[in-house]
Amino acid sequence: MSVWLLLGNEGLEKERNTSFCSPAPSAIIFGRADGDRVAVTRDLALRPGYTLQFKLNIGCESVFSASAPVLLQYSHDAGRTWALVQDGCFPESPAASGCEGSGRELREPSVYYTGDYERWTRITVVIPRAVAASKTRFRWFQESSVYRDAPPFALDGVYISEPCPNHCGGHGDCISGVCFCDMGYTVELERSSCVPSAVSPSELSDGFEGKLSAQWQSLSGGAVGDGCGTIGEGKALYFSSLGRREARTAPLDTTHTRLVQFYIRIGGKNMGSSCTRPRARNEGVCVFISCTGGVQD
Incomplete structure (x- = not known):
């Protein structure tokens, strides 16, 4: 049926x-x-x-x-x-x-x-x-x-x-409780979930002065620019488009990671239409970590 x-x-x-x-x-x-x-x-x-x-x-x-x-x-x-x-x-x-x-x-x-x-x-x-x-x-x-x-x-x-176990790590189709992994991912025998076929990098560092780091998995609503002026130094990742604004890293091995550091500016005063002042709490930026490819339990 x-x-x-x-x-x-x-x-x-x-x-x-x-x-x-x-x-x-x-x-x-x-x-x-x-x-x-x-x-x-x-x-x-x-x-x-x-x-x-x-x-x-x-x-x-x-x-x-x-x-x-x-x-x-x-x-x-x-x-x-x-x-x-x-x-x-x-x-x-x-x-x-x-x-x-x-x-x-x-x-x-x-x-x-x-x-x-x-x-x-x-x-x-x-x-x-x-x-x-x-x-x-x-x-x-x-x-x-x-x-x-x-x-x-x-x-x-x-x-x-x-x-499926661990929701296939967010990188596979779940069919009858079994993971069918995306290209570049394989089934981990211990957990029956999808993990990268290659060893994941253990760090990401990007000053956005040239080509984007390969450690970024996806970028929505943003690009390298200076719409909110200089933040730290040089160019920045600038988000201004309508719709989703998100920068998502590729899977990283954070076993020994002890620090996440970045510069951020959310709007500004007297910076013109490209960087208007925030007016509500919902205009904040959230930083998330996920071991399931973004699937929320």
Whole structure:
């Protein structure tokens, strides 16, 4: 039996490029404009800590847009009401939103925007206890009936079940509890998780005066520049784009690491439109460490 209860506005309009970034044959594409685009699962019996994993591409678009995001939601009442699988938890979030305690973990909501998913991106969500409390159905929803120019989106590799060890280190597909690792990663026999095939570097040092260090795995919303003036000395990594702003390192061996050091400036006074003054706590910069490739338990 298929896991899908409903696929709404599946397919592409004839005038669109039907290749859609060369998806895998198993990908489901939602690109018709006859109403909202939606993929709804059947009711599932879950346990807290189960994994919801999927690959997402939104329109192959690199330009950020806050219009018509793809929402990942759940329902406990056969689809009458829906809520986000994961609410956002930011420094200014009230305790009533589920972000309780001084040691609360910051996280983004299960809302996915055009521009942040130009390429096929694996997303792994650890299902919260409240979501797994009853028979649950999920849906991926894009309000394309309101936003007529909303880009299509596509899903692939949907998996909802028991988690893999260490969530495959964030570098592999979890299928029936077994990790299938990305290129450049291999299964570690002791933990059955994905680890780099080559020895990981033990340090990263980058002054941003030339080519970016190979130890940066990804960079979103930023580039080398001087939009906020000189910080320390010379050029800096300057983030000003709409959408996600993130610098993520490649896996590092931190066994003997004792220090993380960097210079930072968040906005400024009298520096013009390229470096405006921050006005809210949510404009801060968070520094995270992860041993699971960014998957949050």
